[in-house]
Amino acid sequence: MSITCRKYYYGDIPDNNAGGNISPEKNKLSGNDWPLWEVFIRSKQGLDHKHAGSLHATNAQMAIENARDVYTRRMEGVSIWVVESKHIHASNPEEAGSLYDPANDKVYRYPAFYDLPDELKHM
Amino acid sequence: MDDFEKNFQGKIDAEIKIEPKDWMPEKYRQTLIRQISQHAHSEIVGMLPEGNWITRAPSLKRKAILLAKVQDEAGHGLYLYAAAETLGTTREEMIDQLHSGQAKYSSIFNYPTLTWADIGAIGWLVDGAAIMNQVMLTRTSYGPYARAMVRICKEESFHQRQGFDILLTLSQGPDAQKNMCRDAINRWWWPSLMMFGPKDSDSTHSDQSMKWKIKRMGNDELRQKFVDMIAEQVKVLGMNLPDPDLKWNEEKNHYDFGEINWQEFWNVVKGNGPCNKQRLDARKKAWEQGAWVREAALAHANKVKLQTHKGTLEAA
Ligand SMILES: [Fe+2]
Ligand SMILES: [Fe+2]
Numbered sequence: 413m414s415i416t417c418r419k420y421y422y423g424d425i426p427d428n429n430a431g432g433n434i435s436p437e438k439n440k441l442s443g444n445d446w447p448l449w450e451v452f453i454r455s456k457q458g459l460d461h462k463h464a465g466s467l468h469a470t471n472a473q474m475a476i477e478n479a480r481d482v483y484t485r486r487m488e489g490v491s492i493w494v495v496e497s498k499h500i501h502a503s504n505p506e507e508a509g510s511l512y513d514p515a516n517d518k519v520y521r522y523p524a525f526y527d528l529p530d531e532l533k534h535m
Numbered sequence: 536m537d538d539f540e541k542n543f544q545g546k547i548d549a550e551i552k553i554e555p556k557d558w559m560p561e562k563y564r565q566t567l568i569r570q571i572s573q574h575a576h577s578e579i580v581g582m583l584p585e586g587n588w589i590t591r592a593p594s595l596k597r598k599a600i601l602l603a604k605v606q607d608e609a610g611h612g613l614y615l616y617a618a619a620e621t622l623g624t625t626r627e628e629m630i631d632q633l634h635s636g637q638a639k640y641s642s643i644f645n646y647p648t649l650t651w652a653d654i655g656a657i658g659w660l661v662d663g664a665a666i667m668n669q670v671m672l673t674r675t676s677y678g679p680y681a682r683a684m685v686r687i688c689k690e691e692s693f694h695q696r697q698g699f700d701i702l703l704t705l706s707q708g709p710d711a712q713k714n715m716c717r718d719a720i721n722r723w724w725w726p727s728l729m730m731f732g733p734k735d736s737d738s739t740h741s742d743q744s745m746k747w748k749i750k751r752m753g754n755d756e757l758r759q760k761f762v763d764m765i766a767e768q769v770k771v772l773g774m775n776l777p778d779p780d781l782k783w784n785e786e787k788n789h790y791d792f793g794e795i796n797w798q799e800f801w802n803v804v805k806g807n808g809p810c811n812k813q814r815l816d817a818r819k820k821a822w823e824q825g826a827w828v829r830e831a832a833l834a835h836a837n838k839v840k841l842q843t844h845k846g847t848l849e850a851a
Contacts, residue, residue: 424641424642424643424729424730424731424732424733424800424804425570425573425574425577425639425640425641425642425732442627443625443627444627444829444830444833445625445626445627446829446832446833448620465614465617465682465683465686466617466620466621467613467617468626470832470833470835470836471836471839474832474836481606481610482610482613482614485603485606485607485610486690502556504556505554505556505557505558506558
């Protein structure tokens with residue numbers, strides 16, 4: 413059977429050559445996707461907001477409403493932050509080494525560095 | 536293999552997740568975009584066979600449950616589209632590839648839902664089979680995909696349980712309901728086995744995908760796990776699976792099962808299933824008829840932005 417040379421990456425879905433951002437006719441697309449937003453959710457009063465995912469919306473209010481429907485259908489949150497993805501600045505993973513390196517050799521920042529007598533309690 | 540690639544494979548081998556801004560081989564990126572977007576399409580198209588029964592669910596309780604379940608599937612689609620977008624594709628491009636037929640979705644959704652019992656069988660068998668794949672994917676090597684899967688798996692167990700609950704009720708009802716239950720199991724059993732894809736010996740996929748830890752178990756292994764699970768659960772319904780070769784194999788510690796009709800499998804994959812055309816038409820129609828909403832919302836947002844901008848200028 414000739415079709416068996418097709419690739420199957422996930423279950424019964426054949427690969428063909430679909431799904432990559434390689435389509436030559438990309439210019440026929442309108443480029444009119446709504447802006448992308450990042451969603452942060454506070455799961456419980458007293459905890460930090462944590463990144464939950466992203467979604468498309470035309471403005472902040474719609475982003476919050478969509479975030480409620482998409483990310484908090486089961487009481488996962490008591491507060492939602494949204495910020496347009498283009499406003500997020502991120503550190504460069506390739507520079508992670510030099511960025512965090514100075515913190516690496518200062519073991520005296522940790523309590524376990526200090527070897528104190530056992531009779532000292534509650535410290 | 537250059538240094539970048541060595542470094543990359545080293546991370547994968549050490550079970551360190553790959554994140555969107557990390558360096559990755561172009562092939563890895565493309566493979567993921569394909570897999571994640573087609574997975575997303577499956578969640579979205581998967582709403583159609585079940586949506587078919589929302590208005591006809593037998594009670595208000597069942598209707599509310601089915602609505603919640605279908606809404607979850609929409610959410611799964613969104614989590615996955617968002618994960619794919621972190622790799623540099625756009626929502627519009629993915630949707631376009633689905634509509635042009637270039638991208639596929641799981642063939643299981645090309646089967647029709649003929650009776651209410653089908654909704655039970657889908658939850659139990661189809662979501663059940665999907666869960667096998669998805670639990671594996673919570674450990675996939677790409678961070679955003681793995682995190683989306685964790686979220687999805689949390690929600691899926693309700694899907695399978697509500698499906699089983701529907702069949703359990705029918706299996707304890709009058710003969711007409713028992714027959715409906717049996718008929719649905721008979722029709723959905725084999726297609727759900729096909730959801731795991733061709734035998735490992737018949738597909739060339741796995742090497743690279745396994746090496747990159749995108750996929751972490753073979754099709755045969757997942758399918759066997761599923762058969763072992765369902766063969767036990769079906770006893771609780773007092774029903775049988777439509778496979779005369781299904782029997783416990785003491786030696787292997789697994790169930791043996793009969794040969795899948797691969798002819799049918801390839802046929803549906805190629806687009807000749809009972810509902811291929813209907814499903815795609817429904818998606819295209821929804822997209823086209825929603826175009827004015829997308830445009831109007833964008834136009835409105837731009838107008839408000841312009842007004843606020845003018846307001847600030849005047850105030851200055
Ligand atoms: Fe799902
Ligand atoms: Fe589901």
